[in-house]
Amino acid sequence: xxxxxxxxxxxxxxxxxxxxxxxxxxxxxxxxxxxxxxxxxxxxxxxxxxxxxxxxxxxxxxxxxxxxxxxxxxxxxxxxxxxxxxxxxxxxxxxxxxxxxxxxxxxxxxxxxxxxxxxxxxxxxxxxxxxxxxxxxxxxxxxxxxxxxxxxxxxxxxxxxxxxxxxxxxxxxxxxxxxxxxxxxxxxxxxxxxxxxxxxxxxxxxxxxxxxxxxxxxxxxxxxxxxxxxxxxxxxxxxxxxxxxxxxxxxxxxxxxxxxxxxxxxxxxxxxxxxxxxxxxxxxxxxxxxxxxxxxxxxxxxxxxxxxxxxxxxxxxxxxxxxxxxxxxxxxxxxxxxxxxxxxxxxxxxxxxxxxxxxxxxxxxxxxxxxxxxxxxxxxxxxxxxxxxxxxxxxxxxxxxxxxxxxxxxxxxxxxxxxxxxxxxxxxxxxxxxxxxxxxxxxxxxxxxxxxxxxxxxxxxxxxxxxxxxxxxxxxxxxxxxxxxxxxxxxxxxxxxxxxxxxxxxxxxxxxxxxxxxxxxxxxxxxxxxxxxxxxxxxxxxxxxxxxxxxxxxxxx
Numbered sequence: 171x172x173x174x175x176x177x178x179x180x181x182x183x184x185x186x187x188x189x190x191x192x193x194x195x196x197x198x199x200x201x202x203x204x205x206x207x208x209x210x211x212x213x214x215x216x217x218x219x220x221x222x223x224x225x226x227x228x229x230x231x232x233x234x235x236x237x238x239x240x241x242x243x244x245x246x247x248x249x250x251x252x253x254x255x256x257x258x259x260x261x262x263x264x265x266x267x268x269x270x271x272x273x274x275x276x277x278x279x280x281x282x283x284x285x286x287x288x289x290x291x292x293x294x295x296x297x298x299x300x301x302x303x304x305x306x307x308x309x310x311x312x313x314x315x316x317x318x319x320x321x322x323x324x325x326x327x328x329x330x331x332x333x334x335x336x337x338x339x340x341x342x343x344x345x346x347x348x349x350x351x352x353x354x355x356x357x358x359x360x361x362x363x364x365x366x367x368x369x370x371x372x373x374x375x376x377x378x379x380x381x382x383x384x385x386x387x388x389x390x391x392x393x394x395x396x397x398x399x400x401x402x403x404x405x406x407x408x409x410x411x412x413x414x415x416x417x418x419x420x421x422x423x424x425x426x427x428x429x430x431x432x433x434x435x436x437x438x439x440x441x442x443x444x445x446x447x448x449x450x451x452x453x454x455x456x457x458x459x460x461x462x463x464x465x466x467x468x469x470x471x472x473x474x475x476x477x478x479x480x481x482x483x484x485x486x487x488x489x490x491x492x493x494x495x496x497x498x499x500x501x502x503x504x505x506x507x508x509x510x511x512x513x514x515x516x517x518x519x520x521x522x523x524x525x526x527x528x529x530x531x532x533x534x535x536x537x538x539x540x541x542x543x544x545x546x547x548x549x550x551x552x553x554x555x556x557x558x559x560x561x562x563x564x565x566x567x568x569x570x571x572x573x574x575x576x577x578x579x580x581x582x583x584x585x586x587x588x589x590x591x592x593x594x595x596x597x598x599x600x601x602x603x604x605x606x607x608x609x610x611x612x613x614x615x616x617x618x619x620x621x622x623x624x625x626x627x628x629x630x631x632x633x634x635x636x637x638x639x640x641x642x643x644x645x646x647x648x649x650x651x652x653x654x655x656x657x658x659x660x661x662x663x664x665x666x667x668x669x670x671x672x673x674x675x676x677x678x679x680x681x682x683x684x685x686x687x688x689x690x691x692x693x694x695x696x697x698x699x700x701x702x703x704x705x706x707x708x709x710x711x712x713x714x715x716x717x718x719x720x721x722x723x724x725x726x727x
């Protein structure tokens with residue numbers, strides 16, 4: 171299907187671009203054009219009627235997969251800049267890649283963005299005055315703009331076949347020239363074009379690139395960047411099947427939606443030349459550009475799946491908090507000039523500025539992200555961290571119900587040393603289990619065994635069987651501490667020589683939270699509260715295992 175045959179397929183076509191205005195802007199506002207000959211620049215035209223000076227930024231993902239952390243950072247920086255300046259944040263879905271784009275992927279991206287707490291003022295789900303906000307629903311707009319370029323002589327039909335294009339590419343390679351279009355249709359007469367159409371030949375639309383012009387932008391992050399148009403060649407804006415090409419869509423959409431600042435990853439920097447030529451040819455005001463550095467893995471290679479999780483959804487599933495994720499992403503290539511590392515989204519919205527974005531690549535340090543998440547987790551109100559952890563413990567199959575005295579006490583006990591809600595699960599599993607034999611067989615326990623472990627173990631067992639231990643535990647942590655000190659006094663033990671064997675005898679481990687607090691928390695368990703998968707070993711069973719070990723190893727009294 172040729173471009174002129176493309177028709178509206180039930181899409182909204184009422185939206186139109188802002189009134190075109192020729193703006194040969196100077197370097198002061200971010201872009202300059204200079205031909206080989208010196209030309210006098212006309213005075214800049216005023217903004218078009220109805221075109222606001224309010225900051226308008228956009229995040230424009232392609233729904234072809236999950237939301238990558240790089241995309242999330244781009245969205246965050248645009249969101250923060252809009253909120254800092256009192257501007258508008260627009261979500262636009264670039265779904266012209268029909269083979270790979272899916273509505274399910276779009277919904278997942280929106281879900282991830284909302285989880286991060288980023289809300290937009292205009293978008294496919296909330297509407298707005300410049301919709302539609304999906305490129306697949308804007309084909310009539312692209313066709314209209316392409317026709318304007320053709321009518322002005324700034325674009326033309328190209329009937330070259332794939333074979334002809336391949337031959338041009340091969341010839342350029344042999345002559346060591348840039349692989350740019352050098353076909354005959356740029357200079358074809360109207361009669362030649364009509365004759366080709368009459369034959370039913372397939373054609374695309376190519377943009378007529380002006381020769382030997384330097385195009386310069388003042389990038390808000392990278393500084394001055396210049397290209398020469400002779401490195402480009404006439405490029406396709408509408409394919410022969412009527413589908414618009416990415417760079418054409420982006421330029422038209424940004425103009426139609428009044429985007430004032432394009433903040434995106436530096437991998438889009440090469441696209442800027444084509445997009446700026448399109449802005450200029452259509453007579454639209456050019457936005458300011460800022461290209462952010464890449465996010466690298468710790469080995470300084472491009473962050474990819476081989477480095478672990480890279481999508482927002484994966485980090486959410488792993489138990490990271492959205493507050494920590496925003497905080498971490500904001501510091502990938504930006505800082506406020508102080509030593510502060512913990513920022514709320516409100517603080518970021520107040521302190522964010524484009525001039526603090528760094529040019530150098532940012533390194534995705536998952537250890538730093540874990541630490542940061544731990545800081546945010548510890549800062550949660552106890553009720554919130556308990557509710558979050560309880561839900562996860564039920565989902566993991568450890569507990570039968572998410573809210574109980576045990577859950578609240580256990581989370582409070584273990585949260586001091588955790589970074590993720592999934593770490594709470596790990597620590598609660600340790601709390602419930604009793605790996606006595608495994609611990610006593612370890613190298614770490616050898617010193618305890620050599621220091622007459624059975625002496626303390628028998629004292630623990632005797633206190634349990636007599637009810638003395640239960641009476642002490644009924645008095646809480648202080649009761650346990652008083653009882654243990656009495657054991658130490660009787661056996662002339664103190665410090666690690668007393669605490670370590672008692673810990674192993676009661677918890678089956680060499681390390682962990684305070685033993686008295688552990689036993690106090692376990693005492694809050696209700697009957698049937700722990701699921702079978704929780705592998706809970708009650709105190710009675712622990713003492714039975716301890717007694718069996720002492721008997722098997724010659725330590726029983």
